[in-house]
Amino acid sequence: MKRNLSYKFLLVLTFVWLSTGNLKAQSNQFYNDAYQTIDNMVNDKQKYSFKDAVFSVENAYFQGKLDTIQLNNQVRFLTRFAKAIIANRELTYKQSDKDKVSKYAAVYSIICQSLPIAVKDTVVQYKPFNYDFKDVFGHNDITNLFVSKLLMTKEGNCNSMPYLYKILAEELGVDANLALAPNHVYIKHQIKSDGWYNTELTSGIFPQDSWLMASGYIHLDAIKNGVFMKALSNKESLALCLFDLAQAYNRNFPDNDGEFVLKAVNRAIEIYPNFAKALILRAETHKTQFEKLMDKQNLSSTNPENIKKAQQDPKAKEIMELMTKEYTHIYELGYRQMPEEMYLDWLVSLKTEREKYENKKLLNNFTK
Amino acid sequence: MFTVIENRFYFCINFCKIATTKTHELLISMMKKLQVLSLLSLSLYGVGQIPNFPTSQAPNPSNLGNFSNSNYGSSTRSNVPSVPYGGLSNQRSSKIEQQNQKMFQDDFKRIAQEQELTNKKEEYNRQQALEHSFYNLPSLSGKVGTQAYYDAYNKLASLNTENYTVSEANFIVENAYYGGKQNYNQFKSGIQKTAKQLLQKMKERKQDTESNTDKNLMVFEYFSKDMNLGGVQHKAMKYDFEDYMGQKDHSKMFVSKLLKTGSGQCHSMPLLYLMLAEEMNTEAYLAYAPNHTYIKFLDGEGEWQNAELTNGIFTANSLILESGYIKSEALQNDIYMKNLSKKELLAQFYADLANGYIHKYGMDEFVGNTLDKALEYSPNNIYANQLKSMYQQARLAYVAGQLGVTDLENPEDLKKIRFYPQAVALLQETKAQFNNIDNLGFVMMPEGAYEQWLGNMKGESNRQKSEELAERMRQINAEKQKQKQQEALRKAQEQKKRESEQSKEKARYTPIDPSKL
Numbered sequence: 011m012k013r014n015l016s017y018k019f020l021l022v023l024t025f026v027w028l029s030t031g032n033l034k035a036q037s038n039q040f041y042n043d044a045y046q047t048i049d050n051m052v053n054d055k056q057k058y059s060f061k062d063a064v065f066s067v068e069n070a071y072f073q074g075k076l077d078t079i080q081l082n083n084q085v086r087f088l089t090r091f092a093k094a095i096i097a098n099r100e101l102t103y104k105q106s107d108k109d110k111v112s113k114y115a116a117v118y119s120i121i122c123q124s125l126p127i128a129v130k131d132t133v134v135q136y137k138p139f140n141y142d143f144k145d146v147f148g149h150n151d152i153t154n155l156f157v158s159k160l161l162m163t164k165e166g167n168c169n170s171m172p173y174l175y176k177i178l179a180e181e182l183g184v185d186a187n188l189a190l191a192p193n194h195v196y197i198k199h200q201i202k203s204d205g206w207y208n209t210e211l212t213s214g215i216f217p218q219d220s221w222l223m224a225s226g227y228i229h230l231d232a233i234k235n236g237v238f239m240k241a242l243s244n245k246e247s248l249a250l251c252l253f254d255l256a257q258a259y260n261r262n263f264p265d266n267d268g269e270f271v272l273k274a275v276n277r278a279i280e281i282y283p284n285f286a287k288a289l290i291l292r293a294e295t296h297k298t299q300f301e302k303l304m305d306k307q308n309l310s311s312t313n314p315e316n317i318k319k320a321q322q323d324p325k326a327k328e329i330m331e332l333m334t335k336e337y338t339h340i341y342e343l344g345y346r347q348m349p350e351e352m353y354l355d356w357l358v359s360l361k362t363e364r365e366k367y368e369n370k371k372l373l374n375n376f377t378k
Numbered sequence: 379m380f381t382v383i384e385n386r387f388y389f390c391i392n393f394c395k396i397a398t399t400k401t402h403e404l405l406i407s408m409m410k411k412l413q414v415l416s417l418l419s420l421s422l423y424g425v426g427q428i429p430n431f432p433t434s435q436a437p438n439p440s441n442l443g444n445f446s447n448s449n450y451g452s453s454t455r456s457n458v459p460s461v462p463y464g465g466l467s468n469q470r471s472s473k474i475e476q477q478n479q480k481m482f483q484d485d486f487k488r489i490a491q492e493q494e495l496t497n498k499k500e501e502y503n504r505q506q507a508l509e510h511s512f513y514n515l516p517s518l519s520g521k522v523g524t525q526a527y528y529d530a531y532n533k534l535a536s537l538n539t540e541n542y543t544v545s546e547a548n549f550i551v552e553n554a555y556y557g558g559k560q561n562y563n564q565f566k567s568g569i570q571k572t573a574k575q576l577l578q579k580m581k582e583r584k585q586d587t588e589s590n591t592d593k594n595l596m597v598f599e600y601f602s603k604d605m606n607l608g609g610v611q612h613k614a615m616k617y618d619f620e621d622y623m624g625q626k627d628h629s630k631m632f633v634s635k636l637l638k639t640g641s642g643q644c645h646s647m648p649l650l651y652l653m654l655a656e657e658m659n660t661e662a663y664l665a666y667a668p669n670h671t672y673i674k675f676l677d678g679e680g681e682w683q684n685a686e687l688t689n690g691i692f693t694a695n696s697l698i699l700e701s702g703y704i705k706s707e708a709l710q711n712d713i714y715m716k717n718l719s720k721k722e723l724l725a726q727f728y729a730d731l732a733n734g735y736i737h738k739y740g741m742d743e744f745v746g747n748t749l750d751k752a753l754e755y756s757p758n759n760i761y762a763n764q765l766k767s768m769y770q771q772a773r774l775a776y777v778a779g780q781l782g783v784t785d786l787e788n789p790e791d792l793k794k795i796r797f798y799p800q801a802v803a804l805l806q807e808t809k810a811q812f813n814n815i816d817n818l819g820f821v822m823m824p825e826g827a828y829e830q831w832l833g834n835m836k837g838e839s840n841r842q843k844s845e846e847l848a849e850r851m852r853q854i855n856a857e858k859q860k861q862k863q864q865e866a867l868r869k870a871q872e873q874k875k876r877e878s879e880q881s882k883e884k885a886r887y888t889p890i891d892p893s894k895l
Contacts, residue, residue: 189706200817204821205707205816205817205819205821206706206707206819219704220699220700220702222706223699223700224699224700230699230709230715233706233709233710234710234712236710239706240706240710241707367702
């Protein structure tokens with residue numbers, strides 16, 4: 011069964027790989043459909059479902075070949091499993107929002123904890139999802155960031171794991187807020203005993219905010235402006251999906267003119283104005299457009315002199331000014347680039363300095 | 379009369395019966411007090427009305443006639459001769475009399491009605507007061523010295539929210555604690571003297587007395603280093619570890635205590651800093667951290683610097699964040715690490731005033747009002763919000779206690795308040811404030827954690843970094859000052875040149891003496 015699955019998965023991948031070369035079309039039906047689906051949810055024209063939004067993005071990347079039936083079955087299975095955990099486990103948590111907290115704890119267990127399960131007469135050990143240290147940013151293969159990949163292989167990263175968490179929470183009828191940090195996504199919940207707290211799925215720890223702040227790449231202003239560490243609303247989470255869609259489009263059509271990307275990214279920024287990744291992608295898209303205009307004038311972009319020369323074209327000048335403004339704005343919001351090699355060190359620091367950063371009170375609540 | 383009273387009373391009882399049957403047995407069993415209260419109020423209402431009842435409701439014509447005759451008849455009769463027409467028939471005069479009588483009656487009725495209305499109003503007010511006393515903490519205004527606090531409140535209220543002096547606002551607060559017996563001019567002149575000496579010191583060192591950064595560095599040095607000031611050896615301000623929260627002795631938080639003893643804590647030190655900065659005409663701001671306040675100012679490069687006075691170092695933001703008790707929500711709601719505006723700072727003085735009152739006298743409505751004023755100026759002020767919550771809890775405990783609740787934490791016990799809408803409203807308010815504080819991103823920082831954090835900050839590496847920061851600020855400022863001086867020099871030279879050119883021009887023309895032409 012599992013082999014069959016991964017075979018299918020490979021097939022889809024190969025198809026995509028083959029098709030990217032052939033597809034030159036700027037307007038792609040699957041991407042337009044995905045955009046429309048998410049946009050309708052934002053406008054309340056369609057019932058909100060984070061799961062549908064995420065799968066529509068991944069389906070667009072796979073050009074309609076995503077096995078959504080199989081994925082939905084998986085989600086349904088995990089939801090049933092979560093319900094079984096809730097029914098059979100009593101938390102020490104005593105406050106009036108216990109029902110809600112039990113659901114959070116169940117989803118957390120499914121993603122992060124190995125659990126003994128009684129199957130007829132024997133006890134089977136349930137294996138949780140694991141962190142995949144390979145290609146954590148999806149540079150080699152963007153599907154490494156996908157929830158479908160996580161469900162198929164049980165290995166994921168800081169993108170797919172919180173997404174799956176949110177999907178499962180919503181299936182159980184409770185909210186889960188995504189939150190951003192440099193290169194990172196995690197979960198925030200608000201409960202009666204503690205107020206807001208963080209769930210870090212890549213290590214299965216509940217870290218204090220000081221861990222994120224100590225990363226050294228979160229400027230005070232970025233927190234104040236909600237660039238990072240803000241509990242995102244459902245609509246703002248849809249903005250993340252729109253960004254994912256734009257990014258996937260760039261992978262499918264590396265030479266695109268930027269029109270679709272700008273459309274998706276602009277919509278994302280409308281919903282979540284201080285969304286750093288989207289702001290950066292927009293600025294980068296303008297940069298690419300500028301370079302293309304330089305190419306047209308046969309000016310090599312490596313020579314700084316040429317950048318001035320290219321701006322004699324009023325359109326190029328306009329883009330250049332826009333781009334400069336955009337980068338300044340991003341800096342002013344307090345965004346600072348975290349070098350990718352630093353990221354894993356920081357992520358691991360949570361485990362090595364667990365004593366310092368863990369919210370222990372919470373863990374006591376959640377254990378039996 | 380008697381029957382009427384009985385009727386009324388009967389009606390009262392009936393009303394209560396209706397009420398009781400409506401609210402079922404539960405209420406009967408639990409709400410003895412309520413019944414007494416409602417009975418009391420209703421019967422009071424009844425009694426209040428009874429004396430006026432006959433006159434206002436059903437005037438007895440014969441009675442009234444007699445009444446008016448005996449009292450006013452003479453006056454009407456004495457009026458008659460003044461009527462110009464002598465030959466008025468008896469019939470006619472009696473008609474007039476009747477008319478007059480009717481007018482008197484109407485007047486009488488009206489007066490009676492008015493009387494009834496004022497009685498009702500008074501009764502209503504009395505009831506309101508009764509209810510008010512039932513749902514509010516008893517006033518402490520009878521205690522000696524509370525008046526000083528009420529005066530202080532009015533004085534704070536008379537300050538211009540955007541333009542007041544920190545020295546004055548803080549003096550008002552501290553003086554209230556001392557019963558209004560201290561001398562402001564004496565206090566102020568002390569601050570002014572120090573400020574002048576610091577400016578003098580800057581001049582001696584040839585520092586730029588116009589520069590915001592340099593002046594801030596000077597004030598900071600006054601706190602953190604020994605120095606010779608006006609011929610007297612000044613000692614660096616010390617942190618007073620003993621009772622630093624002012625729990626045993628509230629005056630430990632005061633600037634006057636800091637000035638007297640040379641040691642203070644994280645409340646008094648930043649305030650004295652602000653006073654000196656104000657006198658030296660430079661900009662510095664107060665900022666909050668968990669259980670803590672410190673100073674922020676803009677340096678020559680437009681960057682915010684954090685001056686930590688309790689240990690005399692410039693701290694990086696990360697050092698403050700590392701306390702572990704600052705949630706991102708707290709930053710998004712600006713409860714910590716934000717430079718307070720003048721208005722927001724005034725909110726802190728109101729909260730300080732309320733806090734002093736609580737320490738000296740206890741909780742009553744004055745505390746609630748003062749905190750509401752603080753929150754009007756700065757709705758997210760975490761200090762005022764916490765005090766407000768304390769006040770609400772005290773009030774709820776008092777009101778619930780009157781209703782027979784001994785343990786607020788016990789849900790069964792707390793149920794006793796559920797038929798008193800106003801008590802329930804108080805409970806809701808109190809809960810809403812808990813949620814508000816949670817949503818602002820506040821987490822309780824235990825005292826031990828606070829002390830540890832303050833201790834960590836003092837570490838050698840942090841001190842090193844702080845020195846580097848200060849050095850950098852100084853260098854940049856020196857550079858700026860140099861540029862400024864060069865600029866001034868250049869301008870002066872230009873001016874000279876121009877002047878000399880002008881004088882040359884003048885020289886060209888002066889020899890021509892018009893008189894000699």
